[in-house]
Amino acid sequence: MNKVDFENRVISVHDNLALRDDGSVIAMYEVPASIISSMDVEGKIKFKKKTEAVFASLAPNLSFDIGMLPVPINLEERFGALLEDCADDTYDMALYFLEKTNEDLYGSIGQLINYKFFMTIPLKSFEVSGDIKQMLKDAWGRFKEKAVAVVRQTLEFEMNWYEAYDKANGDLELNLSLIQGRKTTKKETGFYQRVDYLRGLNYNRDEEIASIESSVQNIDDTVIEPLSNGVIGLKNSYGKSLVKALPIANMPNVVNNIHLVEHAQKLPFPIELHWKFHFSKMKGAFSLASKGERASDRIKENQIEAYENGSNQKGSLATARIILDEMTDGVDNRELFVNYLATFVVAGQSMREVNYYKKIIQSDMKDIGVQVVSGMSDQLYFFYKNRFIEQLEEKDKYCIQAMKLSSACENLFFTSQKIGSDIGFPIGRIDHAVESWAGDYKKALASSTNAVFLNLFQANKQGIAGKITDNPAFAIVGQTGEGKSFLTKGLFLCHSLLKALTLYIDPKNEMKAQYMKIKAKYEADFPKMEFEIEQAREAIEDEEQLYWVIRGIEYKYYKPVVDYINNIHFVSLDAKEENNHGALDPLVFLHGDACKKISVKVTEELLGEKYTKEDKFEIAFLESLDAVMSEREKGKKVGLLNVFERLLDSTDEMISTRANLALRKIKNSQMELVFSHGKNSAVDMDARITVLGVTGLNLPKADEKITSDHKESLIIMYALGEFCREFGERDRTQETIIFVDEAWFFNKTEIGASILMSMKRVGRSQNNFLGLITQSISDVETEDDSTAFGTIFAFREPTETDKVLKYFKLPVEETTQAWYDNMTKGQCIMRDPFGRTARITVDFQLPEVTVLFDTVETKMKNTKVVA
Structure with missing residues (x-):
């Protein structure tokens, strides 16, 4: 096994700086994930070049690390914040909806996570005397506690060791600003040294931070046991877990667009991914050039031998020659080269779970030409080597990848897939696929762990980092039967629970009948509910216990749903x-x-x-x-x-x-x-909450000419449009949201188009959120930014593939066309106010609620039989 120091090597932390036991210092930074659509080819190229420029600036530091960590999302906390903005009259429904969707998400996905990226870079300006360094080296193993106390007193209180790094740390911060690198706080720096010892455990973050603040010796306060089956066992007060490191043994010869980070984040479970980089020497006997010359001689000799013997190695030797020539050209052009160790880390409660993760990772990585190995006998080495405090050194030889710095950046570091709001209602999941799900949207849901949350009212709020538009208008477009109505009615329900005035224009007058039908169905069981509640009152004396029992009974019979329907003004x-x-x-x-x-x-x-x-x-x-x-x-x-x-x-x-x-x-x-x-x-x-339906409208179809039969209906819709404008602008202090179904008809006439424009102009300053539900992307195109759409959903419309891609500013090419055309029913392309784009599968999760969105009824019994 490779040798490595197993002890906690951190003896002091100051802000983003950590002092090691050998007197060296590392600086820690968090790099926020840039959200780049999987289809944004140009965006990826630009970001990789930016990353390469940042990494090149770190060459004088000789090495650096990157860690991609799964950070748990506290869904209860986020939903609690959302509940604060929910209206009193529908609060019970909001509570019911969020509690049930929370349970469903945890049941189907498990712990929701975000991936965060951290970098650690060694600093070179250390000015501590050699005597103190030697004292640290000699004393650490034999007198750990005493040494820490002495050194802390010497460095922090007499020398203020961290002051010597102000300039180096400041220069580093400037270099990392291109990718928005942020210095970690003292609490974060200590805590993220600790998380290595908490993998797979349900820990209390605040308690861990407090423990580290009391003593850095608590960083490794965990029993670590190498087990015979190639895993590491962790044990502390939180319980036990199993951890396995899976190093990358080989990358493909051609790594262009490999985008390892993007593939890793698609895995259906949380993983860690660590990279340890070391810049290759460019001069001397052990430099890359010297190694290249020796390798060239060996290849030449082997080629001659293979040719004489007729060996089948000729092909592999030719490939090796091409790679070596490319490396030599890079050296001649003074390009930077790096060696790096890349390691997946997974954690679980059982060997079966860990082995499942290993199998999926190895299989998925094999599909892109990446060989991931088990590292059975070197688990301790990989465990300790992948700590943030450790750096890759020349002596590290196992699973090292050597390539140009530009090639290493093809991993697409510091990126992620995200869309929507941090605090919002769950509306579905990101779909990472390009291929079709053949109509089975449930498979698409099961393949993704990236939940999408949305609060449309965030669109016009100021001071939200990363938002590129304040336009509150939103649009839902696409062919009939692809899921527009389902999404629209789901968004209506969710946002009607908030403290806003909500209006739904229902030209088909179909919502009231469906809501009343479901209400009657649920109310039919209320006598049973009341009987069970009365029994509970007789049996339970404790008031708090009785409250929770009654609430459970009411949930069982969907009383919050009925109460919500009663609050809608139809x-x-x-x-x-x-x-x-x-x-x-x-x-x-x-x-x-x-x-x-x-x-x-x-x-x-x-x-x-x-x-x-x-x-x-x-x-x-x-x-x-x-x-x-x-x-x-x-x-x-x-x-x-x-x-x-x-x-x-x-x-x-x-x-x-x-x-x-x-x-x-x-x-x-x-x-x-x-x-x-x-x-x-x-x-x-x-x-x-108002649902405004009109009986008997005869609206022209999108591709149909207007006749005299349509004019009566158009006049009513014009009046409805003006009603919407007045509804949205009369009180600037009150958020209003309007859903206009069948909105495409406004563009059928000049009068309609002018009314639509006046509706859209109400907008941001009046706190009005106008939603247009229409069939063609052409209906929402505008050259006027004040009437553009901050959020848009595009369901499949086969005749408009290229037009939709251009609207979303995506390249029109075979891959993106397939990405759009292969969407199944219930899927759409979404763009949010942050300019982020993703293919999502719509899902409002609760059947007892989504039944309200049904629009098709039949008396036929066999229409659902599959041929």
């Missing part, structure tokens, strides 16, 4: 019911210029050229409208019908005739929702 506008007449009349719910503009637009749609061709009629209409609006301001109940009725009295026959025509068109039609006498109230804008 409005179904049916022109056949007289009490709905005028619910969308501009003279009922609008004032001033806004009222006048939309009144003109709906009249223009109603009469067409008969309104616009004759200035005389247009003037008369505007005069009548002004008069009626004036009456309205004086308190009289009036509506758009009053405007036309005034025109009936005109002495000009053309004007009175056209007014009569308008009244006849309106009578007994859907347009009575918009044209009225103002006797009824408008749709309530103060209800916290």
